[in-house]
Amino acid sequence: MAQQEAGGHEAYYVPSESKLPVWLAFGLGVMLYGLGAWMNSAQTGGHGKELLFVVGFVVVAIALYRWFAAVIEENHRGMNSAQVKRSYVWGMGWFIFSEVMFFAAFFGALFYIRFLALPWLGGEGEKGITGQYLWPDFTVDWNAGTNPHPQWATPDATLAAPPLTQWLAYLPFYNTVVLLTSSVTIHVAHTALKEGNRSKLNLWLGITVALGILFLILQMAEYVHAYRDLGLTLNTGIYGSTFFLLTGFHGFHVTLGTFMLIVMLARCLKGHFTKEDHFGFEATAWYWHFVDVVWLGLFLFVYVF
Amino acid sequence: MSAVIDAHHDDHHHGPAKGITRWLYTTNHKDIGSMYLWFSFIMFLAGGVMALVIRAELFQPGQSFVEPHFFNQMTTMHGLVMVFGAIMPAFVGLANWMLPMMVGAPDMALPRMNNLSFWILPFASLMLISTLFMEGGGPDFGWTMYAPLSTTYAPDSVTFMIFAIHLLGASSIMGAINIIATILNMRAPGMTLMKMPMFVWTWLITAYLLIAVMPVLAGAVTMMLFDIHFGTSCFDAAGGGDPVLFQHIFWFFGHPEVYIMILPAFGIVSHVIPAFSRKRLFGYDSMVYATSSIAFLSFIVWAHHMFTVGMPLAGQLFFMYATMLIAVPTGVKVFNWISTMWQGSMTFETPMLFALAFVFLFTVGGFSGVMLAIAPADYQYHDTYFVVAHFHYVLVSGALFSIFCAVYYWLPKWTGFMYSEALGKLHFWLSFIGVNLAFFPMHFSGLAGMPRRIPDYALQFANFNAWSTVGAFVFGLSQLLFLYLVIKCIRGGQKATAGVWDGAEGLEWTVPSPAPYHTFSTPPVVK
Ligand code: HEM
Ligand SMILES: [Cu+2]
Numbered sequence: 001m002a003q004q005e006a007g008g009h010e011a012y013y014v015p016s017e018s019k020l021p022v023w024l025a026f027g028l029g030v031m032l033y034g035l036g037a038w039m040n041s042a043q044t045g046g047h048g049k050e051l052l053f054v055v056g057f058v059v060v061a062i063a064l065y066r067w068f069a070a071v072i073e074e075n076h077r078g079m080n081s082a083q084v085k086r087s088y089v090w091g092m093g094w095f096i097f098s099e100v101m102f103f104a105a106f107f108g109a110l111f112y113i114r115f116l117a118l119p120w121l122g123g124e125g126e127k128g129i130t131g132q133y134l135w136p137d138f139t140v141d142w143n144a145g146t147n148p149h150p151q152w153a154t155p156d157a158t159l160a161a162p163p164l165t166q167w168l169a170y171l172p173f174y175n176t177v178v179l180l181t182s183s184v185t186i187h188v189a190h191t192a193l194k195e196g197n198r199s200k201l202n203l204w205l206g207i208t209v210a211l212g213i214l215f216l217i218l219q220m221a222e223y224v225h226a227y228r229d230l231g232l233t234l235n236t237g238i239y240g241s242t243f244f245l246l247t248g249f250h251g252f253h254v255t256l257g258t259f260m261l262i263v264m265l266a267r268c269l270k271g272h273f274t275k276e277d278h279f280g281f282e283a284t285a286w287y288w289h290f291v292d293v294v295w296l297g298l299f300l301f302v303y304v305f
Numbered sequence: 306m307s308a309v310i311d312a313h314h315d316d317h318h319h320g321p322a323k324g325i326t327r328w329l330y331t332t333n334h335k336d337i338g339s340m341y342l343w344f345s346f347i348m349f350l351a352g353g354v355m356a357l358v359i360r361a362e363l364f365q366p367g368q369s370f371v372e373p374h375f376f377n378q379m380t381t382m383h384g385l386v387m388v389f390g391a392i393m394p395a396f397v398g399l400a401n402w403m404l405p406m407m408v409g410a411p412d413m414a415l416p417r418m419n420n421l422s423f424w425i426l427p428f429a430s431l432m433l434i435s436t437l438f439m440e441g442g443g444p445d446f447g448w449t450m451y452a453p454l455s456t457t458y459a460p461d462s463v464t465f466m467i468f469a470i471h472l473l474g475a476s477s478i479m480g481a482i483n484i485i486a487t488i489l490n491m492r493a494p495g496m497t498l499m500k501m502p503m504f505v506w507t508w509l510i511t512a513y514l515l516i517a518v519m520p521v522l523a524g525a526v527t528m529m530l531f532d533i534h535f536g537t538s539c540f541d542a543a544g545g546g547d548p549v550l551f552q553h554i555f556w557f558f559g560h561p562e563v564y565i566m567i568l569p570a571f572g573i574v575s576h577v578i579p580a581f582s583r584k585r586l587f588g589y590d591s592m593v594y595a596t597s598s599i600a601f602l603s604f605i606v607w608a609h610h611m612f613t614v615g616m617p618l619a620g621q622l623f624f625m626y627a628t629m630l631i632a633v634p635t636g637v638k639v640f641n642w643i644s645t646m647w648q649g650s651m652t653f654e655t656p657m658l659f660a661l662a663f664v665f666l667f668t669v670g671g672f673s674g675v676m677l678a679i680a681p682a683d684y685q686y687h688d689t690y691f692v693v694a695h696f697h698y699v700l701v702s703g704a705l706f707s708i709f710c711a712v713y714y715w716l717p718k719w720t721g722f723m724y725s726e727a728l729g730k731l732h733f734w735l736s737f738i739g740v741n742l743a744f745f746p747m748h749f750s751g752l753a754g755m756p757r758r759i760p761d762y763a764l765q766f767a768n769f770n771a772w773s774t775v776g777a778f779v780f781g782l783s784q785l786l787f788l789y790l791v792i793k794c795i796r797g798g799q800k801a802t803a804g805v806w807d808g809a810e811g812l813e814w815t816v817p818s819p820a821p822y823h824t825f826s827t828p829p830v831v832k
């Protein structure tokens with residue numbers, strides 16, 4: 001029952017005052033300042049600089065929790081007109097676009113290194129003169145993760161994909177299957193929600209959460225394998241750098257997405273959302289599809305090609 | 306929270322809250338706009354002091370005032386503070402104040418996030434500026450943060466600079482999302498896209514640019530962070546990375562960024578020139594298309610900042626021609642502004658003076674830009690004072706002048722009082738003379754080969770530099786006059802009418818001056 005104004009136009013709900021934004025900004029500032037202090041002290045072997053980061057994180061977490069709670073509460077009270085809801089839709093959509101651009105930077109770096117910079121360092125291509133003068137002994141072997149300067153450790157092997165016939169024994173393949181499946185299951189859950197079939201909704205959303213967690217577990221196994229068995233680390237030159245940066249930031253986003261899914265599951269179990277009005281759920285689903293698509297890019301360009 | 310929710314029934318009727326919490330907790334676009342503008346002015350003064358340190362050192366050859374290492378920190382922080390602290394927040398402040406009124410909306414689309422976007426800024430800026438007082442000094446590698454100066458050889462404080470940039474970027478992205486949602490979702494009935502005021506159009510496009518490139522900057526500084534703290538080798542050739550990669554990523558952000566700082570300026574000038582020429586804007590549609598094409602082109606010209614790094618020839622040619630192409634839509638805009646004035650009945654109040662100076666001086670900067678775009682010639686110009694002259698013409702007498710222009714134009718609407726025209730004109734002339742005195746000689750010293758970012762220079766450049774320093778101080782000090790004028794106008798003066806300027810058009814002039822705390826809780830109908 002959004003307020004009606006004269007002329008039949010629905011009033012746009014403008015919250016009057018809120019303590020949350022300034023607290024959230026404060027928390028973010030403290031958290032990142034703390035993180036910086038922590039990193040700098042860790043660099044020199046120092047300890048005990050984590051506190052500020054933790055305090056900031058707690059402030060951020062509380063502020064975000066109360067913020068979302070407030071928005072949900074407002075929606076339950078019917079204060080959000082269709083127009084207000086459209087603003088949230090635009091907001092989430094463009095937020096996801098900004099995330100896409102964040103990953104674009106890392107994919108761009110990967111392509112530039114693989115197809116331009118590294119061949120040049122190896123003495124090939126239009127700027128191959130770089131390699132001829134500076135690193136005459138270096139030949140590029142991306143899949144072996146070799147580096148121009150011997151000071152950089154080289155991994156025993158990389159995680160590049162084997163021939164198709166061996167994919168059944170290839171862990172990233174299962175990661176792909178798990179994540180793709182989860183995109184389908186969340187879609188089924190969404191359909192169930194629109195049909196008003198709550199038990200089906202809870203079941204399929206639960207399965208999606210489980211798949212998200214499974215992905216994270218597999219990803220951890222993958223990292224352990226890379227670190228322990230193959231000696232592939234952040235310190236093994238550019239192959240390790242791009243591998244861990246891309247999969248790491250993706251994994252971080254999957255963690256966030258799984259957390260969002262869990263919250264949605266809790267809300268579904270509490271009986272939130274209606275057939276027509278469930279943008280929180282939809283936003284989470286979009287986010288989930290987004291991490292899925294990023295993974296496809298990763299699988300293709302980090303592992304397969 | 307419940308208090309907030311219960312209060313909503315009388316939302317549209319109460320005025321501002323009392324005391325400091327009005328500013329801390331506000332969700333009102335006008336309050337937030339004012340905070341943005343004041344914040345950016347403070348940062349403008351802070352960045353200005355740094356500029357004056359630089360100019361004082363360069364007044365004479367030899368080392369006179371500061372250590373070279375501190376000089377480097379000043380050039381770096383001056384750039385970062387002006388770009389992220391002064392110019393960008395000032396435009397967001399103007400957007401906050403004006404966009405809802407221009408499209409007939411009660412407020413910004415996401416008012417609480419709006420306040421968050423603002424309040425991140427003081428914390429981030431504090432973090433950024435605090436680096437100057439840290440052990441080892443602040444960032445000293447230039448605002449462009451080229452690796453490996455900013456990674457392998459950087460002071461420890463670089464970590465805090467990186468996080469400050471993350472925060473500033475997050476603030477910009479949220480601000481941009483808010484602006485897009487406001488413009489696309491909250492226009493008054495009847496205001497079709499092609500009826501939107503130019504400031505709205507240019508900000509819509511700017512917001513897209515922001516969302517597209519701020520995350521890329523975040524990616525670039527994140528890679529720096531990992532190279533510094535976690536042993537990756539993104540920008541280290543020994544490990545197979547490439548320092549030039551940093552430049553590519555940075556400028557993929559950086560060139561659209563310079564348009565982020567100029568497109569809203571185009572919008573402002575497209576309001577002021579028609580108002581004081583008492584004519585409609587010439588070629589509205591072509592303005593919209595020109596702005597869009599500039600925005601599009603800005604994504605494919607970034608490597609004109611890197612002609613000398615050793616790119617393949619095909620790359621140099623591509624980026625050279627693409628860059629020159631930008632001059633076409635830019636020329637369309639300049640043509641339209643001039644045609645708007647053609648046969649108009651012009652008057653020359655302070656906003657118009659700044660707008661006219663904008664058109665002239667921005668064009669000067671555009672010309673030097675085209676010179677720089679010629680790859681073989683840029684081999685000579687690159688990293689000299691010629692580049693410094695170029696971007697200060699487009700940023701100071703361009704972006705900043707348009708901000709002054711906007712403040713004078715809308716100040717009566719904000720405060721309800723007319724500012725002192727005499728003081729305004731004085732401010733204009735001092736700024737105009739100061740800017741040209743400071744930056745015009747840099748064209749010459751640059752062409753003669755004086756490198757930028759170096760605290761000392763050969764004797765042959767002494768005269769040019771002495772003039773530049775005098776101009777910089779004239780310009781800098783005259784900004785105190787501006788501060789005085791604005792405070793005076795807030796405190797009282799001749800009452801402003803709703804229309805303020807007799808040629809001004811748009812919804813913002815239909816509400817009383819000062820604009821009531823809440824405007825358009827019921828949207829007006831646009832015909
Ligand atoms: C016709 C339009 C323009 C052209 C063709 C152009 C071209 C260029 C070129 C080729 C450079 C690189 C010079 C070098 O480093 O050797 C440059 C630098 C720069 N331009 Fe422009 N430009 C134009 C407009 C603008 C505008 C509108 C702005 C900002 C409002 C701007 C801001 C800058 C800045 C900040 C730099 C220097 C960055 C740095 O190295 O620190 N330019 N421009
Ligand atoms: Cu550029």
